[in-house]
Amino acid sequence: MTSPVWHPYAHLATQPTAPKVVGGAGPRFTLEGGEQLLDATCSWWCMIHGYAHPRLVTAIKEQADTLCHVMLGGLIHDPAERLARELVRVTPPGLNHVFFSDSGSVGMEVAMKMAVQYHRLMGKPDKARMLSLMKAYHGDTAGCMAVCDPEEGMHSLFSGYLPRHHFAPAPTATFDAEYDAVASDLAALRAILEQHHDEIAALLMEPLLQAAGGLNMTSPHYLRGARELCDEFDVLLVFDEVATGFGRTGRLFAADHAQVTPDIMVLSKGLTGGYLGHAATLATDRVHDAFIGDTPQHAFMHGPTFMGNPLACRVALESLAVFEEEDYLEKITDLSRVLREELLVDQGLLAHPQVRDVRVLGATAAIEVEDSVSLRGVAEHARAHGVWLRPFGRWLYTMPAYITPEADMRLIASTMKKWFLR
Ligand SMILES: *Cc1c(COP(=O)(O)O)cnc(C)c1O
Numbered sequence: 001m002t003s004p005v006w007h008p009y010a011h012l013a014t015q016p017t018a019p020k021v022v023g024g025a026g027p028r029f030t031l032e033g034g035e036q037l038l039d040a041t042c043s044w045w046c047m048i049h050g051y052a053h054p055r056l057v058t059a060i061k062e063q064a065d066t067l068c069h070v071m072l073g074g075l076i077h078d079p080a081e082r083l084a085r086e087l088v089r090v091t092p093p094g095l096n097h098v099f100f101s102d103s104g105s106v107g108m109e110v111a112m113k114m115a116v117q118y119h120r121l122m123g124k125p126d127k128a129r130m131l132s133l134m135k136a137y138h139g140d141t142a143g144c145m146a147v148c149d150p151e152e153g154m155h156s157l158f159s160g161y162l163p164r165h166h167f168a169p170a171p172t173a174t175f176d177a178e179y180d181a182v183a184s185d186l187a188a189l190r191a192i193l194e195q196h197h198d199e200i201a202a203l204l205m206e207p208l209l210q211a212a213g214g215l216n217m218t219s220p221h222y223l224r225g226a227r228e229l230c231d232e233f234d235v236l237l238v239f240d241e242v243a244t245g246f247g248r249t250g251r252l253f254a255a256d257h258a259q260v261t262p263d264i265m266v267l268s269k270g271l272t273g274g275y276l277g278h279a280a281t282l283a284t285d286r287v288h289d290a291f292i293g294d295t296p297q298h299a300f301m302h303g304p305t306f307m308g309n310p311l312a313c314r315v316a317l318e319s320l321a322v323f324e325e326e327d328y329l330e331k332i333t334d335l336s337r338v339l340r341e342e343l344l345v346d347q348g349l350l351a352h353p354q355v356r357d358v359r360v361l362g363a364t365a366a367i368e369v370e371d372s373v374s375l376r377g378v379a380e381h382a383r384a385h386g387v388w389l390r391p392f393g394r395w396l397y398t399m400p401a402y403i404t405p406e407a408d409m410r411l412i413a414s415t416m417k418k419w420f421l422r
Helices: 054-066 078-090 104-121 156-161 179-199 220-232 254-258 285-289 310-325 328-345 378-384 406-420
Strands: 021-025 028-031 036-039 095-101 129-133 166-168 200-205 236-240 264-267 279-284 355-361 364-369 395-398
Touching: 036 406, 054 310, 078 095, 078 279, 078 310, 095 104, 095 285, 104 200, 104 236, 104 264, 104 279, 104 285, 129 179, 166 179, 179 200, 179 220, 200 220, 220 236, 220 254, 279 285, 310 328, 328 355, 328 364, 328 406, 364 406, 378 406, 395 406
Parallel strands: 129 166, 129 200, 200 236, 236 264
Antiparallel strands: 021 028, 028 036, 095 279, 264 279, 355 364, 364 395
16 A cells, blocks of 8 residues: 655655654664664754654653644744853854744854844845855745755756856865865855845855765865955855764864854754754844834744744753753764774775765765766665664765764764675
């Protein structure tokens, strides 16, 4: 019997039957029939505490007994108030205001609308376009699709439907690059800003790690240079930390590597530990205060039904508490060391003819191949080793839960490696 469930990113004619998940604990989920799979992707990078974490589950249950939902229009409640304060505390200094929404894409839509309205309120209504980067991925809604990589990205089919924005080349300098190596990346940004700054509201980027657009990693110098250019050209800097936020790059936020405060920052995926969908768009005083005024144009016209949902806010608070109390940054350092040992120290993988590059940053590792054809069958290979891997395009990667024990981290890495070095 075919299922009425329409799966994402799937070719309906060729998709294999989706295995049914019935539960999970720690880094593994369990399938109907009892098979357990070690999740190398932590469910699209959000289940950072793994499955069935007792503290997160209890937080949701307790909140459900008190208040499951209430609108944030004209009302406030404790979990939203407390989470906003916590996010202000842990994010880079200066991000003092929090706008909640229900997903990463919507969080980015909020960021872009905020940037455009900011400039309008500042008397620069022509600044109504974005500057994004090639290899960027910012979400699947229309506004977000329009700032994803328009060529290699997954949304090129919709180009006729989308508004036009500006794009700079993807950064090429590696994470460890010296300042000089970043100069040409920054020169490319500068060239576009010099020509088009009059119509650019914001520069958007996934700081240090462009994730779904190809796991491209770059240097903290690039973030600092981008900050300076944005100040010079009166363009807001928006960090999309939906994927990089909450430890993925080895610091709590990618911005922390560069000690840069963006004007607007978007968080989602790891925000609730993956237990409920939610997002937060943070803004500095400069952005927020522009909206203080008494004309109709001063109100920010956005308000998702489920913004600030109490269950989501409460589990996000618990997620952050566990992250800090159990020193997750230390765990991430350990995972990163294991990934380097397994995938980089032994040069065999890099020398393989099908492998173009191998990269590790924080709790993220990617093997980029020359041709996506060479990844055909890798998911089945991984499942035979008890591992859930889901490559996309030319990238075989892992973004594990941070609670993944060392032996399991080695199992994931060796499963990735064995696909090539059989
Ligand atoms: C996943 C992702 C999004 C979109 O988040 P959704 O919750 O899927 O809408 C946006 N930006 C980045 C960097 C992401 O990785």
